[in-house]
Amino acid sequence: MPNLLTRRDAMKLGAAAIGASATPRIDAAPSPQQKDLRRPNFVIFMTDGQRLDQLSCMTEHAASALAWNQNRNSSVLSTPNMDRIAQEGAQFHNAFATNALCAPSRASFLTGLYSKRNGVIDNNDRPLNPGIEILSDFLHEAGYEVAFCGKSHIQGALRDHYWDYYFGYLQQQPYLNPQIAEGRNGHIGPDKPYHGYLDDLVVDAAVRWLQEDHDKPFCLFVWLKVPHGEGIRPRRLQGLYDGVFVSEPETFNDDLLGYPGRPNAVANASNKVGTFEYCATLEQIVKSHNANTVAGDEYLGRLLRTLENSGCLDDTAVVTTSDHGYFLGEWHCIDKRLMYEPSIRIPLNIRYPKRIPAGTILDRMVLNIDLAPTILDLAGCPIPAHMQGQSIVPLLQGGAAKWRTDWLYSFYDYPSVNMVPKNHGVRTERYKLIEYYEENPPEWELFDLRNDPHELHNLYGDPGYRPIVEQLQKRMEDLLRETGEA
Numbered sequence: 001m002p003n004l005l006t007r008r009d010a011m012k013l014g015a016a017a018i019g020a021s022a023t024p025r026i027d028a029a030p031s032p033q034q035k036d037l038r039r040p041n042f043v044i045f046m047t048d049g050q051r052l053d054q055l056s057c058m059t060e061h062a063a064s065a066l067a068w069n070q071n072r073n074s075s076v077l078s079t080p081n082m083d084r085i086a087q088e089g090a091q092f093h094n095a096f097a098t099n100a101l102c103a104p105s106r107a108s109f110l111t112g113l114y115s116k117r118n119g120v121i122d123n124n125d126r127p128l129n130p131g132i133e134i135l136s137d138f139l140h141e142a143g144y145e146v147a148f149c150g151k152s153h154i155q156g157a158l159r160d161h162y163w164d165y166y167f168g169y170l171q172q173q174p175y176l177n178p179q180i181a182e183g184r185n186g187h188i189g190p191d192k193p194y195h196g197y198l199d200d201l202v203v204d205a206a207v208r209w210l211q212e213d214h215d216k217p218f219c220l221f222v223w224l225k226v227p228h229g230e231g232i233r234p235r236r237l238q239g240l241y242d243g244v245f246v247s248e249p250e251t252f253n254d255d256l257l258g259y260p261g262r263p264n265a266v267a268n269a270s271n272k273v274g275t276f277e278y279c280a281t282l283e284q285i286v287k288s289h290n291a292n293t294v295a296g297d298e299y300l301g302r303l304l305r306t307l308e309n310s311g312c313l314d315d316t317a318v319v320t321t322s323d324h325g326y327f328l329g330e331w332h333c334i335d336k337r338l339m340y341e342p343s344i345r346i347p348l349n350i351r352y353p354k355r356i357p358a359g360t361i362l363d364r365m366v367l368n369i370d371l372a373p374t375i376l377d378l379a380g381c382p383i384p385a386h387m388q389g390q391s392i393v394p395l396l397q398g399g400a401a402k403w404r405t406d407w408l409y410s411f412y413d414y415p416s417v418n419m420v421p422k423n424h425g426v427r428t429e430r431y432k433l434i435e436y437y438e439e440n441p442p443e444w445e446l447f448d449l450r451n452d453p454h455e456l457h458n459l460y461g462d463p464g465y466r467p468i469v470e471q472l473q474k475r476m477e478d479l480l481r482e483t484g485e486a
Contacts, residue, residue: 003039038380039144040352041316042219043303044371046109047296048102048151048228049054049336052345054293057083058091076244077290081301083347085096085320089351090360090396096127096427097368100336100343101413102325102455103153104367106223108153109323110134112372112387114483115410120154122413123170127155133384135372136219137161142381145216150199152222162186164218172431173198175232199224199235203299210306219375221304225277227295229326229335231279231288232294241287248282248329250454261458262331263443265436271327271335271418282329287474289328317378318350319371336421339427339434339453356396364403365429366392388483405429406477414438426476433460433472451452 037467052058056079097105099115107113107120113136115121119129128134136146140162147165152158157170159181166183170191173179178198179191182205192202206222233240252273254260259267279285300320307313325343327333336343348366350356355378369389376383377391395403406428414422425434432455434445446460446469459465480486 008100038315039217041214041217041312042139042375042379043316043318044219044223044375045300045303045318045320046106046150046221046223047293047320048223048225049289049324049326050227050293050296050347051328051342052093052347053323054227054290055086055347055349057082057086058093058347059485076241077293079297081297081304082320082347084304085300085318085351086349088358089318089349089354089356090362092145092348092366092392093361093363094365095321095346095348095367095410096344096365096407097324098408099410099412100339101411102151102323104412105323106109106151106153108368108389109321109371110136110154110158112384112389114369114388114408114485115412117388117484123416124413125155131273134158134161135375136163136221136391138376138381138384139219140164140381142379143216144379145214145218146220147206147218148221148223149209150221151204152223157181158429159183159188160325161369163188165209167202167209167416169198172225174201175230179320184366199226199295199299200234203302207302207306210303210310217379219379222299224296225298226299227290227292227326229287230282232267233288233291233293237291237295240291240294244287246283246286251331251456252282252329253332254434259331263436263445265421265423265437265439265443266331266338269333269338269418269420271420272332273329273334273336279334285334286328287305310412314353316353317350317375319348319375321348321368321371322346322369323368335418335420337411337413337418339411339423339432340399341449341453344427345410350396355393360396362395364395365405365407365427366395367404367407394454406479408476408485409434410480410485422442424476424480426479428472430474431468433469433476435476444469 052159056077064258098108101123103123104115107118111118111132118132120126140146144162148163149167166188169180175198177195179190179192181188183189193243273282301395307316319434324336325345326336327342330342330416370392373383373387373389373391377393406426408426410424411424421436422438423434423436430450432447436443444460445458
């Protein structure tokens with residue numbers, strides 16, 4: 001792997017690389033006449049394992065509808081605060097995680113890099129590669145106050161980076177009575193036991209910090225554990241959805257049929273309903289996951305009210321997203337990891353009325369590695385040349401005629417609890433080719449997403465699609481080499 005640039009060198013090269021073709025930047029020290037163009041604050045709000053169709057405003061756009069939303073006139077799940085961000089700003093209908101797993105995806109969000117470039121390839125408590133700077137480092141150097149509250153899932157929990165305020169924890173931590181560390185001005189104290197529900201504590205801390213006086217622009221990361229997979233809800237939501245009927249998705253009984261057309265790698269994986277005690281039944285999984293999504297929406301509502309009360313909501317770019325998607329019974333699956341749409345699709349919405357018109361809808365394919373360069377672009381900071389993501393600001397401004405038409409997915413967390421084999425693939429605007437490359441022999445899947453958006457029919461091996469397969473295999477080889485994922 002090539003040596004990574006230092007932060008200062010990367011920023012110099014990044015500025016030279018984008019040059020005159022870059023989108024207009026916001027001045028670092030605006031004059032009074034430029035008051036409306038002063039640098040924005042940022043709140044980057046992330047849930048854990050929330051699907052695209054777990055936004056009540058997005059259900060009709062998702063590739064796979066929630067089981068209990070099928071054949072119903074209105075959504076049972078309601079997310080008014082997340083809907084607000086989407087409707088008053090920009091909503092992305094094709095946003096994806098390049099590695100559908102907690103730690104790798106969060107590392108990619110922070111670094112703008114694919115998994116092997118940043119070093120966090122799985123959930124095995126890995127650190128970032130030496131010398132890697134994260135988004136908050138660049139913003140701090142540019143004069144921002146930076147704060148982190150919640151879950152990073154990266155070795156050391158980001159405590160080797162500077163934070164004006166920190167309230168975070170190592171690894172996962174239980175939903176109830178967790179161990180959390182707090183700190184200020186680059187100094188973080190020891191982990192201490194707290195009484196209460198994990199994300200209640202995290203959001204309480206974030207709200208307290210927002211309510212303080214800030215004489216600089218700020219960037220606050222609020223990264224939650226809900227909805228995740230264990231299904232432990234906040235007490236106030238324990239009875240939510242009692243008596244609501246949950247129907248089975250179309251492919252729920254594919255396991256009983258021998259997984260027709262699916263590779264052994266999929267059929268033999270352990271990410272199945274009933275495999276673990278906390279996901280014993282489909283009803284338990286769906287209701288708990290959706291109740292915890294409602295909890296996430298409530299947390300976002302608290303942050304928005306705090307920003308409104310302080311008079312800085314419209315001066316703040318609010319980004320809402322998730323680290324990956326989640327299976328809710330499709331192919332009898334739970335969890336994520338596989339390259340199917342419910343796993344890799346993520347919600348992504350941005351509200352910043354000074355730069356983004358309300359009701360903006362974008363269908364171009366954006367990735368989790370695009371967040372860091374986008375935030376830097378909105379902040380008026382040079383984008384480091386080594387970042388592999390692209391700023392989506394040109395898309396928001398109606399430009400960027402030249403944009404990606406395909407991208408690479410990679411998954412490495414094997415062997416592990418869900419026993420999903422390593423896989424990688426290429427997704428275009430129409431096709432998806434997946435390889436389970438450590439199987440003997442390697443196994444493949446091909447889907448025509450235009451004609452088969454629910455990925456019901458594996459076309460690999462169909463002679464009529466052989467030219468498409470060869471073209472995608474070549475493109476995947478190129479992408480593996482270009483991204484460093486080979």
